[in-house]
Amino acid sequence: MGTARYLLLTSFKIDGSPVATPVWAALDNGKLYVSSLPDAGKVKRIRRNPEVTVQQCTIRGKARGEIVRGTAVLLDEAATAKARQLIRHRYGFQGWIATLSSRLRRGDNANIGIEISAS
Template sequence: MSDFERIAAEKYLLLTTFRKNGTPVPTPVWAAGHDGEIAVWSDRTAGKVKRIRNNPEVTLQGCDFRGRETHGPVVTGKARLLDEAATERVRSAIARKYGVVGQVTMFFSRLRGRQKTIGLAIKLGG
Protein backbone atom coordinates (compact mmCIF):
# COMPACT_ATOMS: atom_id res chain seq x y z
CA MET A 1 0.00 0.00 0.00
CA SER A 2 1.39 3.41 -0.95
CA ASP A 3 1.72 6.31 1.50
CA PHE A 4 -1.12 8.06 -0.34
CA GLU A 5 -3.48 5.07 -0.03
CA ARG A 6 -2.60 4.55 3.63
CA ILE A 7 -3.01 8.22 4.58
CA ALA A 8 -6.21 8.61 2.51
CA ALA A 9 -7.74 5.60 4.27
CA GLU A 10 -7.17 7.00 7.78
CA LYS A 11 -10.26 8.24 9.59
CA TYR A 12 -8.37 11.09 11.28
CA LEU A 13 -5.03 12.67 10.43
CA LEU A 14 -2.66 14.74 12.49
CA LEU A 15 -1.78 17.65 10.20
CA THR A 16 1.32 19.43 11.42
CA THR A 17 2.01 22.92 10.13
CA PHE A 18 4.94 25.11 11.12
CA ARG A 19 5.16 28.59 12.59
CA LYS A 20 7.58 31.13 11.12
CA ASN A 21 10.12 30.20 13.81
CA GLY A 22 9.82 26.50 12.88
CA THR A 23 7.72 25.41 15.85
CA PRO A 24 5.43 22.53 14.81
CA VAL A 25 1.69 22.90 15.45
CA PRO A 26 -0.25 19.60 15.18
CA THR A 27 -3.99 19.65 14.45
CA PRO A 28 -6.30 16.62 14.04
CA VAL A 29 -8.35 16.88 10.83
CA TRP A 30 -10.77 15.00 8.63
CA ALA A 31 -9.25 14.29 5.25
CA ALA A 32 -10.00 12.41 2.05
CA GLY A 33 -7.98 11.32 -0.94
CA HIS A 34 -8.96 13.44 -3.94
CA ASP A 35 -7.29 13.70 -7.36
CA GLY A 36 -4.03 12.22 -6.08
CA GLU A 37 -3.78 14.62 -3.15
CA ILE A 38 -5.00 14.64 0.43
CA ALA A 39 -7.93 17.04 0.74
CA VAL A 40 -8.65 18.89 3.98
CA TRP A 41 -11.36 21.44 4.77
CA SER A 42 -10.89 24.30 7.23
CA ASP A 43 -12.19 27.59 8.50
CA ARG A 44 -10.48 30.31 6.46
CA THR A 45 -9.31 32.10 9.64
CA ALA A 46 -7.80 29.00 11.28
CA GLY A 47 -4.18 29.17 12.36
CA LYS A 48 -3.24 26.26 10.10
CA VAL A 49 -4.37 28.25 7.05
CA LYS A 50 -2.23 31.22 8.07
CA ARG A 51 0.77 28.95 8.70
CA ILE A 52 0.35 27.24 5.31
CA ARG A 53 0.32 30.64 3.61
CA ASN A 54 3.72 31.30 5.21
CA ASN A 55 5.16 27.78 4.83
CA PRO A 56 3.49 25.07 2.73
CA GLU A 57 5.61 22.26 4.25
CA VAL A 58 3.44 19.93 6.38
CA THR A 59 3.48 16.44 7.85
CA LEU A 60 0.63 13.95 8.17
CA GLN A 61 0.19 10.95 10.44
CA GLY A 62 -2.76 8.76 11.39
CA CYS A 63 -4.29 9.59 14.78
CA ASP A 64 -7.37 9.35 16.98
CA PHE A 65 -10.11 11.99 16.84
CA ARG A 66 -8.33 14.18 19.40
CA GLY A 67 -4.92 13.87 17.76
CA ARG A 68 -3.38 12.38 20.88
CA GLU A 69 -2.85 8.76 19.88
CA THR A 70 -0.80 8.68 16.69
CA HIS A 71 0.06 5.63 14.62
CA GLY A 72 1.92 4.79 11.44
CA PRO A 73 4.81 6.63 9.87
CA VAL A 74 4.92 10.40 9.45
CA VAL A 75 4.58 11.50 5.82
CA THR A 76 5.78 14.86 4.51
CA GLY A 77 3.90 16.97 2.01
CA LYS A 78 3.32 20.38 0.55
CA ALA A 79 -0.04 22.08 1.11
CA ARG A 80 -1.79 24.63 -1.04
CA LEU A 81 -4.94 26.66 -0.55
CA LEU A 82 -7.76 26.04 -3.00
CA ASP A 83 -10.16 28.32 -4.83
CA GLU A 84 -13.93 28.23 -4.28
CA ALA A 85 -14.67 25.59 -6.94
CA ALA A 86 -11.94 23.24 -5.69
CA THR A 87 -13.05 23.83 -2.08
CA GLU A 88 -16.53 22.65 -3.07
CA ARG A 89 -15.02 19.45 -4.51
CA VAL A 90 -13.12 18.94 -1.23
CA ARG A 91 -16.37 19.31 0.73
CA SER A 92 -17.97 16.66 -1.49
CA ALA A 93 -15.03 14.25 -1.11
CA ILE A 94 -15.06 14.59 2.68
CA ALA A 95 -18.86 14.25 2.84
CA ARG A 96 -18.64 11.00 0.82
CA LYS A 97 -15.88 9.57 3.02
CA TYR A 98 -17.51 10.40 6.36
CA GLY A 99 -21.07 9.42 5.42
CA VAL A 100 -24.04 11.02 7.17
CA VAL A 101 -21.90 12.86 9.74
CA GLY A 102 -19.71 14.28 6.98
CA GLN A 103 -22.72 15.27 4.90
CA VAL A 104 -24.33 17.11 7.81
CA THR A 105 -21.05 18.85 8.72
CA MET A 106 -20.43 19.97 5.13
CA PHE A 107 -24.07 21.12 4.83
CA PHE A 108 -23.66 23.40 7.85
CA SER A 109 -20.30 24.64 6.52
CA ARG A 110 -22.14 25.79 3.39
CA LEU A 111 -24.78 27.54 5.52
CA ARG A 112 -22.04 29.45 7.39
CA GLY A 113 -20.97 30.87 4.07
CA ARG A 114 -18.50 29.74 1.47
CA GLN A 115 -16.26 32.73 2.07
CA LYS A 116 -15.62 31.46 5.64
CA THR A 117 -14.20 28.07 4.68
CA ILE A 118 -11.38 26.92 2.44
CA GLY A 119 -10.10 23.66 1.05
CA LEU A 120 -6.48 22.55 1.32
CA ALA A 121 -4.76 20.08 -0.98
CA ILE A 122 -1.65 18.27 0.20
CA LYS A 123 0.72 16.66 -2.27
CA LEU A 124 2.63 13.94 -0.45
CA GLY A 125 6.38 13.71 -0.68
CA GLY A 126 7.04 17.45 -0.44
Protein backbone atom coordinates in the same frame (compact mmCIF):
# COMPACT_ATOMS: atom_id res chain seq x y z
CA MET B 1 -2.60 7.43 4.66
CA GLY B 2 -5.84 8.00 2.75
CA THR B 3 -7.59 5.13 4.53
CA ALA B 4 -7.17 6.49 8.07
CA ARG B 5 -10.33 7.98 9.56
CA TYR B 6 -8.40 10.88 11.14
CA LEU B 7 -5.11 12.51 10.18
CA LEU B 8 -2.82 14.73 12.18
CA LEU B 9 -1.97 17.73 9.99
CA THR B 10 1.10 19.55 11.25
CA SER B 11 1.89 23.04 10.01
CA PHE B 12 4.73 25.24 11.19
CA LYS B 13 4.93 28.62 12.93
CA ILE B 14 7.29 31.37 11.81
CA ASP B 15 9.88 30.16 14.33
CA GLY B 16 9.61 26.61 12.92
CA SER B 17 7.76 25.08 15.85
CA PRO B 18 5.11 22.52 14.82
CA VAL B 19 1.39 22.81 15.49
CA ALA B 20 -0.60 19.61 14.96
CA THR B 21 -4.36 19.45 14.33
CA PRO B 22 -6.50 16.34 13.84
CA VAL B 23 -8.52 16.65 10.61
CA TRP B 24 -10.78 14.72 8.29
CA ALA B 25 -9.24 14.14 4.89
CA ALA B 26 -10.26 12.56 1.62
CA LEU B 27 -7.89 11.00 -0.90
CA ASP B 28 -8.32 11.68 -4.62
CA ASN B 29 -5.76 10.98 -7.37
CA GLY B 30 -2.93 10.60 -4.86
CA LYS B 31 -3.61 13.89 -3.06
CA LEU B 32 -5.28 14.53 0.28
CA TYR B 33 -8.04 17.12 0.61
CA VAL B 34 -8.93 18.88 3.85
CA SER B 35 -11.48 21.60 4.56
CA SER B 36 -10.93 24.31 7.17
CA LEU B 37 -12.21 27.68 8.29
CA PRO B 38 -10.34 30.38 6.38
CA ASP B 39 -9.28 32.17 9.57
CA ALA B 40 -7.98 29.01 11.27
CA GLY B 41 -4.41 28.98 12.50
CA LYS B 42 -3.39 26.15 10.18
CA VAL B 43 -4.54 28.16 7.16
CA LYS B 44 -2.56 31.20 8.28
CA ARG B 45 0.53 29.03 8.84
CA ILE B 46 0.16 27.32 5.44
CA ARG B 47 -0.07 30.72 3.74
CA ARG B 48 3.39 31.51 5.16
CA ASN B 49 4.91 28.06 4.79
CA PRO B 50 3.30 25.34 2.64
CA GLU B 51 5.46 22.55 4.10
CA VAL B 52 3.37 20.21 6.29
CA THR B 53 3.42 16.70 7.66
CA VAL B 54 0.55 14.24 7.98
CA GLN B 55 0.25 11.21 10.18
CA GLN B 56 -2.55 8.86 11.17
CA CYS B 57 -4.11 9.72 14.52
CA THR B 58 -7.01 9.05 16.86
CA ILE B 59 -10.05 11.31 17.07
CA ARG B 60 -8.29 13.13 19.93
CA GLY B 61 -5.13 13.69 17.90
CA LYS B 62 -2.87 10.99 19.37
CA ALA B 63 -0.32 10.28 16.64
CA ARG B 64 0.01 6.80 15.13
CA GLY B 65 2.11 5.46 12.31
CA GLU B 66 4.68 7.05 10.08
CA ILE B 67 5.05 10.76 9.39
CA VAL B 68 4.70 11.78 5.75
CA ARG B 69 6.08 15.12 4.56
CA GLY B 70 3.98 17.11 2.14
CA THR B 71 3.24 20.42 0.53
CA ALA B 72 -0.11 22.13 1.10
CA VAL B 73 -1.91 24.41 -1.34
CA LEU B 74 -4.88 26.59 -0.40
CA LEU B 75 -7.62 26.10 -2.98
CA ASP B 76 -9.83 28.53 -4.86
CA GLU B 77 -13.62 28.48 -4.54
CA ALA B 78 -14.26 25.84 -7.23
CA ALA B 79 -11.58 23.47 -5.93
CA THR B 80 -12.81 24.03 -2.36
CA ALA B 81 -16.26 22.86 -3.47
CA LYS B 82 -14.62 19.69 -4.83
CA ALA B 83 -12.76 19.13 -1.53
CA ARG B 84 -16.00 19.61 0.39
CA GLN B 85 -17.74 17.07 -1.86
CA LEU B 86 -14.94 14.52 -1.39
CA ILE B 87 -15.17 14.88 2.39
CA ARG B 88 -18.96 14.53 2.32
CA HIS B 89 -18.63 11.37 0.26
CA ARG B 90 -15.89 9.91 2.46
CA TYR B 91 -17.54 10.63 5.83
CA GLY B 92 -21.16 10.16 4.80
CA PHE B 93 -23.82 11.79 6.93
CA GLN B 94 -21.26 13.17 9.42
CA GLY B 95 -19.32 14.86 6.64
CA TRP B 96 -22.46 16.26 5.09
CA ILE B 97 -23.61 17.72 8.44
CA ALA B 98 -20.17 19.17 9.24
CA THR B 99 -19.77 20.94 5.90
CA LEU B 100 -23.39 22.12 5.79
CA SER B 101 -23.45 23.46 9.36
CA SER B 102 -20.39 25.67 8.81
CA ARG B 103 -21.88 27.01 5.56
CA LEU B 104 -25.17 27.80 7.34
CA ARG B 105 -23.34 29.64 10.13
CA ARG B 106 -20.78 31.47 7.97
CA GLY B 107 -22.15 31.53 4.41
CA ASP B 108 -20.98 29.97 1.16
CA ASN B 109 -17.34 30.94 1.69
CA ALA B 110 -17.26 29.37 5.16
CA ASN B 111 -14.50 26.93 4.30
CA ILE B 112 -11.30 26.82 2.34
CA GLY B 113 -9.99 23.64 0.82
CA ILE B 114 -6.43 22.46 1.34
CA GLU B 115 -4.74 20.09 -1.09
CA ILE B 116 -1.78 18.12 0.25
CA SER B 117 0.75 16.37 -1.99
CA ALA B 118 3.55 14.14 -0.72
CA SER B 119 6.97 15.77 -1.02
